[in-house]
Amino acid sequence: MEQQQFTVAGFTQARLGSRPAPDDFAALLSAYESRLGFVTSTKNPLLACNARLLWPDASGTLIDQSGVSETAPNADFLAALESMSTWLSFVLVTEQGDLLCYWHPYPDTPFKDCPLYWLNSEGQFELAEGETLMETLLFKEQLAGRGDSSNLSRAIAAFGVEAPSCTNDQILANRRKREKRIALDPQTVLTNRQAAQETHEPEIPPLFSGGYGLLGAIAASVLALIFMFSE
Incomplete structure (x- = not known):
């Protein structure tokens, strides 16, 4: 796809449902739209990972693009993942076929407050290292051992976003804290929906997932009884 064909409006409509992107991602999209040659230049922070x-007009499904379909365990997995599509906004893919997405099971949550997740080519979700896109890219850059990441920091600052100053240890420590605050994560939902596909049993609605305790247990029992007597 040629650079001049890219527009922020087209991307956000296709990938974010026309909802506002977080500030750092919005700045990156603006650079893609307005700066000639930015995609392949050293000023593009996506090159860090x-x-x-x-x-927006990429051919094939997101799963085909990532390579997940080639290593997916079975068709039930792909069907379960497709059923989650309204809660997942995939925005980039790495050379290894890993997809990065915003996870938004609650529709009123702004994207700036939605966690980022990697979906690897083996079909596993993992909370992104950074709390923001730029922090995640900084982690990748530092992990690769390419100097002090000053080039990446300057590239980020160049389009008006404050460059993260965290070390990788600090980023990972913050991720552990964030994991404890997420009540409903995509890997749990995917596992539950895949199991429902394989056994043809009803899935527990998301309302009762993620630590709702007794309410969830009661709901699960009621759904199981309904399913049993409906056969």
Whole structure:
């Protein structure tokens, strides 16, 4: 796809449902739209993790693009993942086929407050290292051992976003804290929906997932009884 064909409006409509992007991601999209040659220049921070944006008119499904379909365990997995599509906004893919997405099971949550998740080519979700896109890219850059990441920090600052100053240890410590605050994560939902596909049993609605305790147990029992007597 040619650079001049890219527009922020087209990308956000296709990938974010026309909802506002977080500030750092919005700045990156603006640079893609307005700066000639930005995609392949050293000023593009996506190069830090050998990633590229998922263009709005990319051919094939997101799963086909990532390579997940080639290593997916079975068709039930793909069906379960497809059923979650309204809660997942995939925005970039790495050379290894890992997809980065915003996870938004609650529709009123702004994207700036939605956690980022990696979906690897083996079909497993993992909370992104950073709390923001730029923090995640900084982690990848530092992990690769390419100097002090000053080039990446300057590239981020160049389009008006404050560059993260965290070390990788600090980023990972913060991720552990964030994991404890997430009541409903995509891997749990995917596992539950895949199991429902395989056994043809009803899935427990998301309302009762993620630590609702007794309410969840009661709901699960009621759904199981309904399913049993409906056969």
